[in-house]
Amino acid sequence: MSVSRVVGSAATRTATRPDAPGPPVAAPDPADAVVTAVEPYVVRATINRPARRNAIDLAVIEGLERAIDLAEATGARVLVLRGAGGTFCSGADLRVLEEMSVDPHRVETFMVRLALVLRRLETARFVSVAVVEGHAVAGGCEILLACDVSVAATDARIGDRHLEYGLVPAAGGSVRLARTLPKARGNYLLLAADLLTGEQAAQWGLVSVAVPPTDLEPRVDALVGRLVGHSADALAVVKKMVWTADHEPRPDAMSWERRLFLRHLGSEDVSEGLRAFRERRRPAFRADD
Missing domain, CATH: 3.90.226.10 (2-enoyl-CoA Hydratase; Chain A, domain 1)
Structure with a gap:
């Protein structure tokens, strides 16, 4: 960054x-x-x-x-x-x-x-x-x-x-x-x-x-x-989930949570997090540009 x-x-x-x-x-x-x-x-x-x-x-x-x-x-x-x-x-x-x-x-x-x-x-x-x-x-x-x-x-x-x-x-x-x-x-x-x-x-x-x-x-x-120490993208996604849960009906919020999860799943930070778990080390999430 x-x-x-x-x-x-x-x-x-x-x-x-x-x-x-x-x-x-x-x-x-x-x-x-x-x-x-x-x-x-x-x-x-x-x-x-x-x-x-x-x-x-x-x-x-x-x-x-x-x-x-x-x-x-x-x-x-x-x-x-x-x-x-x-x-x-x-x-x-x-x-x-x-x-x-x-x-x-x-x-x-x-x-x-x-x-x-x-x-x-x-x-x-x-x-x-x-x-x-x-x-x-x-x-x-x-x-x-x-x-x-x-x-x-x-x-x-x-x-x-x-x-x-x-x-x-x-x-x-x-x-x-x-x-x-x-x-x-x-x-x-x-x-x-x-x-x-x-x-x-x-x-x-x-x-x-x-x-x-x-x-x-x-x-x-x-x-x-x-x-x-957390992923910037993951922090933003969780904030979006919380906002949605607070402003949308429960079924819609649950659906949004799944969609946001699936969208985030392909991110570079998720790949790094899973590698770090497998290699028993702390993740090194990417710096923001």
Whole structure:
């Protein structure tokens, strides 16, 4: 895989990690709404508005769009998404929302763009991993729900919280909660506007796993290392299967699973995987171009 390294606009700036190969690029500008770092097979994106608890404004949406573009352009297998300053995301910036509220068209455009970002996370070939510490509430919880896998600190605070200020979800939060949790629990989070700890969220199935704060980084790194070891094509096929299962009637989803399996069976990565099994070694899946 050829990994490009670019410096983004004011919405997103890209920098390599110190241990990543290749020439250095400009250091991240603290004013950037989303900062990205490119590694082999991985893009790390950080929502960078800690003074506003990483609240979502238009620059954040644009930054997330560019981060997804970057992951697609570099052939990343994993996009790691987190927030700066010890918190994930506090939802839409209510000051910005109040300013836009005089023009319903602006509000609708804002919400549609955010919803499209979340849909892209769900349907992308790469695996999106949410790293949750601090708060993930309202729109932050909506972002979390759109990611494929989530790792939370046990002391994180997670929930919908829109009703706390008389608001309602608009980027898919009610739909994803209803599909993620049993009805009673989804209703509770939406209607009570209560928050769960990361530990409770893992018990409920709202996040994939919760670990003590001191174990968060090692756990995320181990997960990312495992994901990048998989076949990129196989990851994409499994994501397609999951998406189909979530959106199609059961018989149609079962049929699609078989079709996708048969289509994937002739791939180079399947041949390599079977050879590796026969030769008792780890597969060396092809790099993406």
